[in-house]
Amino acid sequence: QLQLQESGPGLVKPSETLSLTCTVSGGSISSSDDHWGWIRQPPGKGLEWIGTIYYSGSTYYNPSLRSRVTVSVDTSKNQFSLKLSSVSAADTAVYYCARHVIYDVLTGYYREHYFDHWGQGTLVTVSS
């Protein structure tokens, strides 16, 4: 059973960089066709996709966050990570990692878009 677990500081100061890691167990992060994503949810609000990575290092980012986001992967540790720079109170949210299905095996196009395994989420508060 694939499991994901987020880890990282729960409190970040304004203007600093938020850093989170997702550890994948029960499967290999290097599996072909598997992509890995980050999603966030501000308190009381909806879901927002942040970014996604393939084990080779190929990345996809939400245009609204692209200038501040870096997603990376460490296949030796079966982990992938999120860095969000220059944070403000608006970045306070529960951050989730998830397996992101984006490849349609029937058509060969990267047009799928769903998250089928999620971590439990971690609340990150931006405050001085």
Next chain:
Amino acid sequence: QSALTQPASVSGSPGQSITISCSGTTSDVGGYNYVSWYQQHPDRAPKLLIYDVTNRPSGVSNRFSGSKSGNTASLTISGLQAEDEADYYCSSYTDKNTLGVFGTGTKVTVL
């Protein structure tokens, strides 16, 4: 990119059927069969209910079903149960310079 539009709330009595709508455009919901639905209970991670408009992952109750007509996708919950009280989100692939977009979310209340 704009979020997909969902009603803020939907309610129903136990045993009834309810439908949640998810409105988009020809660049997302209307143009592709890549709509998914998620259920989220308070303080829990979202759970995938439907993918590719109509497909249910293994283990998801057949009381949940998805459909699409034009630019609007729908999630129907039949035989409503108390445990169905939760927030529901739709999502879709979009060809607007990003992988995908989420809906605004719908709170389902079981009366």
